[in-house]
Amino acid sequence: MSQLLKVHGSENQFFILDQTTLENQLDDTELKQLAIKLCNPSNNILDGADGLLVVNDSKFNDCLGQMRVINADGSEAKMCGNGLRTVSRYLSEKFNQDSFKVETFETNLEVKKSDNFYNNVPAFSVEISPISFAKKDLPFAYKDKLEMINEDIPEFIDGQKFTAIAVPNPHLISFVDEVDEDDLGELGQALNAPNTYFPEGVNVSFCEILDKNKLFVQTYERGVGFTNACGTGMSATSLAFAMLNEDYFDSDDDITVYNPGGMVKTNIQLAERKEDSSIHLIGNATFTHTLNVNESDLHSANLNNITINETGEETYYHEFVNSISEA
Incomplete structure (x- = not known):
């Protein structure tokens, strides 16, 4: 049984798939098909999402992992700042480190755990780079x-x-x-x-x-x-x-x-x-749900046999948002 996470940064919604936990990793075509089906709200998997964040081993020794960003339409983005915060939290908890680098499409980025934004609302700081106006x-x-x-x-x-x-x-x-x-x-x-x-x-x-x-x-x-x-x-x-x-x-x-x-x-x-x-x-970097699914179903983008559990973190995030509006 494999696990996905439903996560968000500022309600920019994603699913996280850690490919390093799989016996056989999904190829690019399978990742695209999975992202399109998971993220489509009409498929009734937690109202869909904006994209699928894929965690892989990094080819760089100074990075804890690699992040790929597959958009809801199956295209791949070079970067995602909100998504990187959630992947950073995932890697931080997986490896018990608070400051490290993550490999992204174009460069390796510094990330670190920040003070919580609110009670039980974990926060991360991530580098956004490179910059170009050309x-x-x-x-x-x-x-x-x-x-x-x-x-x-x-x-x-x-x-x-x-x-x-x-x-x-x-x-x-x-x-x-x-x-x-x-x-x-x-x-x-x-x-x-x-x-x-x-x-x-x-x-x-x-x-x-x-x-x-x-x-x-x-x-x-x-x-x-x-x-x-x-x-x-x-x-x-x-x-x-x-x-x-x-x-x-x-x-x-x-x-x-x-x-x-x-x-x-x-x-x-x-x-x-x-x-x-x-x-x-x-x-x-909020984790709202865990999703358990057979690895074979991930390869075929079969969403019919998923077990979903809430984490309870969204309640705290809503309290944070309410505190903003009242400020």
Whole structure:
């Protein structure tokens, strides 16, 4: 019998599969099929999820494990900040270590256990890297621009400015007085359908500046759609905020980032060369359910014989969210 975990970071929902516990690991086709079926809410497995996080042994001696991110549509993402926090907690508890590295698609990232966000709401801090503004790394095409930083692009939305940052997932960010979900959804869909601007798609985030070092971010995520939160989206947005809004940014303090699923913190340290800036994302890593399933059923994506048990952690997370709204 094998075990999956249902987890979330800021209600960005995932399943975790530790392939190192299996007698025979799933191949890429099987992982894609499993992710698509597990994450589809119509299959009635805990209302689905935004993706499947796959834990493998790392090829690097200084990493406790490797994380792969399979989106709900079966595509693979380079990184997932909210997901990395939950995988970090999983590896931390598995190996009894509080500070270590995790191998991801492009680089090995430093992670560490943080103080709990609330009673029984474990939190982890994860490095978000590498950073690039170059058109080839997103990639994007708009006129003859090599970077897109605080640009008026009327072809997207007239009167809004846009910044594009890869961390390494590609993100398009716009600061607005108030998030218009219709505009965000329409632009997100357009730029993740076949288009000339972002041929590989892009995560689109709108951000309201609430106060000094205080933001609200909502994201339309590539391969997923609207999510409760996008970790790399909040990270990229925080970097853009720090670069473009010096009157509202204090580098000595963390940035508080609210989202539809709760709240995270980010720490931004700007560098003279903007690509050398550092981003750390701090937030909850909540395990809501354990799922027991036969290994053969994982290979065939058979979801008919799963035993599910609650952990009770979601109750504490809701108390945390209520404390935010009352603050």
